[in-house]
Amino acid sequence: MSPGGAGCSARLLLTVGWLLLARLQSTCGTNVTAFRDAGLDHEGEGENEGKEEAETDSEAENEPQDEAEEDVSNGTIVKEVEFGMCTVTCGIGIREVILTNGCPGGESKCVVRVEECRGPVDCGWGKPLSESLESVRLACVHISPENRFKYVWRLIRPNQQAIILPNDSAILEVHRDIHPMAYECETLENDEIIASVKFTIYTTAELQMKRSNRPDTDAVLVFVLTIGVVICIFVIFVLIFIIVNWAAVKDFWGAKASTTEVQSELSSMRYKESTSLDQSPTEIPGHEEDALSEWNE
Template sequence: MAPRAGGAAGRLALLLLLLLLLARPAAAAPDDSSAEAAEPGLNATVSTELEFGECTVTCGIGIREVLLTSGCPGTEAKCIVRVEECRGPVDCGWGIPISGGLACVKMPCIYIPPENRFKYVWKMLIPNKTAHVLPNDSAVMEVCRDTHSVTFQCETQENGNRIASIKYTVYATTEMQTKKSRRIEGGQSRRITADAVLVFSLVTGIIVAVGAISAMIILWSVVKSVWESKSGQHNQDKKLANRSSLSNVE
């Protein structure tokens, strides 16, 4: 009987040991799951709400600010996270050449620094014909006026894609002189018109002032005449009253 009891006790001890070994991973599992569940909570507390500022351009390529609206240092409601590029419509329409004088002008392409990042394609636009590509590939082109007006176009390209385009018209020297003379004549005519309006206003003001003064003088004369007539009649009535009183005394 003793050996059987010892074998049973041994088997019982071995069974308890196996149960303990199996129970340890099961007990550790909740700890790992709770740790993993806590990580999303920590990440959820970090807010990355962003707000994008206005683009510096309405066409072509520009820059804008990216603002953080939560989690800024100190008491700031918004703070700048970064500055990034922004794009608008490719066609920027017509530009105005930069005139350094009457003979020559400069025409800038659309770009942001650094300018050597982009490729610039200059074209001469000819009515009813294919545009003529010029050898100039700089961001700013200088041309001198010819005997006739010429229209130019600059395309800003990046990685073979057109991201901006702008046109310029360089007027001929004779047309510039004609426009200048027209501006001078227009300025003179506006000056003459302004002078005429000023003279008319002054004359009208003088006439109104003279009329007002004359009306006041006439009104004063009428009032004075009425007052004098009333005063004379009052004196006459008084004299008549004194005469009648004297006759009554006699």
């Protein structure tokens, strides 16, 4: 065999080997792809089955809850509520929510909760929280907690624009001036005015004049209350004495009653005697009448 033939046979064998190797690789790649696709299909089916089982379980759990809710709704007692009086006539206050049916322990009424209540925003002219001859303390309309609201104080001037004061708390302390002053406080919640109240601050001279012109009702009230308390205590002591000495009191009243009866009997007897004496001179005996008739004849 020549060297050229040997080279051709070697090339032929190499070419056949490459072809076989390429075919083998393509076959393996197809099998691997098929295996991967089958695995993905199995995983998808498993996920779908898991979702279906989860939905089935959730439906099974929801059905008893729905039934329980239906049972509870069927077994509930109709509760009737009424609202108490609001603590304020304007601004913001609180009121009681009273249950009139379904109270625990068989009670006819019970307080369920306390809630807010609101009235008209304008509260008009209010009274100071406290005052003296030098200063006055004013309070805005609010409920607890105090820091829940925002407060705006204004100094009201006639025929002029009001002055906004730097104080933003619910309490304002002002000193009296030589002229009467007027203040206004607005209570805000979420930038909404829920209450507004005004105050008039008189001068020291005006306050003294008002106090002097006002009748001293406090002293009169104290005097009347003192007299009433003394009378009540006296009556209580008298009742206690009568209860403790009931036998003696009974004998005393019995003796007094008997004396009264004797005196009444004596007075009745005297009245009868006087009546009989008044009637006796009018009667003329029989023998005197005969003597008078004989003399006339």
